[in-house]
Amino acid sequence: MRVSFQQLKDEIKRVFIKYGVPEEKAEICARIHTESTYDGIYSHGVNRVSRFADYLQRGWVDPNADPVIEKDCGAIKVINGNLGPGIVNALFAADQAMKMADQYGIGMVGIRNTTHWMRGGTYGKYVAEKGYVGIMWTNTEQCMPPWGAKEGRLGNNPYVMACPGVDGGPVMLLDMAMSQYAYGKLQVTRLAGKKLPFPGGFDKDGNVTDDPGAIEESRRIMPMGYWKGSSFAFMLDILGSILADGVGAVDLNAETKGSCGGCSQVMIVIDPKKTMDGEKMNETIRRAIDYVKGAEPAEHSSGVHVPGEGCIRFHKEHDEQGIYVDDTVWKDILAL
């Protein structure tokens, strides 16, 4: 079905308040879930509302906990998220990092003991829309076998890079997890009776496969770029732990604290005005975009895109027809 931004946000906020989130935090969380949905990232927007409510009910997220700055040293801060709502903690951290970037040109915040931040791109977008460059990641509980193994020991850690758009236009935003496909994508593809566009994992006998059901069964999802994504995921895990004074996959157990319950996040924020003049930056980004998008399209290409461009088509559709929400998801939310 289709709903308005306001309608969606109000309904999500109602649910969060009902499950014990104080009004101010419920407003923030509902807004972020709604914005992600508006951007077309349904999986981490409206489709995660029920799960967040479930986590609140189980006590895996403490709605009343506030983030606390534990270490404050030059251009670095470490924040204890106290298992409070991940969105609130991450926005607090991003604000701190921007303040340090104002003062020192660059600032880093490590957030330990926090909970799921939903869409990683939210925070890249948040700082880039204010004129900053952001490099951010989170570690997660294990859900992916390291390259050469059949047993999940790596998190599907999302990694984010963001920078301002041209003349305040849409920001340049990379937001990618370390697996080639998420389990959500496997499910959607299987339900549609389709194969994956490219191999996405191994079946239970260790054969590379594009059959989503076989991967769901084996739990042997594949890192993007094979050994490259495996190594990248490992680095994000340990650097997340170290730079946030927190823990990583080995200590995160989704069955006792939910996905990302107690995880570590890192946000590095840079003020690019300290390195490049604003007009020159505009021109640099514009030329890079034109260059890449001007490449001759491949056979059967659906277009050449730059990172962050994907949401534009959703904005258009959602502005014209209202924001899309899956009927079942909407019914579940109304019933909460």
Place this chain on the structure above:
Amino acid sequence: MRVSFQQLKDEIKRVFIKYGVPEEKAEICARIHTESTYDGIYSHGVNRVSRFADYLQRGWVDPNADPVIEKDCGAIKVINGNLGPGIVNALFAADQAMKMADQYGIGMVGIRNTTHWMRGGTYGKYVAEKGYVGIMWTNTEQCMPPWGAKEGRLGNNPYVMACPGVDGGPVMLLDMAMSQYAYGKLQVTRLAGKKLPFPGGFDKDGNVTDDPGAIEESRRIMPMGYWKGSSFAFMLDILGSILADGVGAVDLNAETKGSCGGCSQVMIVIDPKKTMDGEKMNETIRRAIDYVKGAEPAEHSSGVHVPGEGCIRFHKEHDEQGIYVDDTVWKDILAL
């Protein structure tokens, strides 16, 4: 053939001096080329000596140019590499970044107008061996089509993440370029009459292929993780330009200035002692390594590895038998 570390370094140094590099810089560059070779990264070690000499001869690298700090603002510096030897510029920048990390906890250096730094991992290793965390990348001239295009417009930008090893042991080191396979790997595989282990690009008709010769012909190498690597490469390109006040793929032309001639590099260096106690850090890394390496191996697995572990086997072999150098490469160097 096999040579000693000293023998290899001396021979490379002799060549560099002959081609106009001042003694002190020749010593530094020769040492780095030799260390990369010792680590088993032949492609960016001994195998690049002839090409570097060629660049010197063509005037693409100015052996007498020194890096100059152009902007200095809190925890950020911008350095003009003045097209001097990329290794010298990058080590200078890494030293500057570590100094800022000492003072502020984190420091960033952008290097514009520099030349090929050879192996990106060199600088990650350099700072990690001194106890720092490093996040680094360079942009390059175009050599890879963006996802959805057939024409090269993206650089195969290397990205590096490094952190100290356990108890001063081998550092954790991710050093990956954005393509699934480098052109060097395609050539080696083709000459051996083999196929790539996984698809590495498209043939001239746009079909996904594991035939290295077909990709060399089409020049349609594939980004790691398909669309993911394509977006990642784009972000590294523009963020490289912006944070170094320099240029990216659109302005880098390998035919007039060589590979990476005039490129932009970024080094973010962090002092992890500011976030986590040293003993706890050791323990955190050790546990993460044990956890990942303890995963049940896949069928036909050659082992489960952590990033940076690869060089250990080369060290053993090179210590026992001398450093391996391809006969033709060695003959070429002696003839220079």
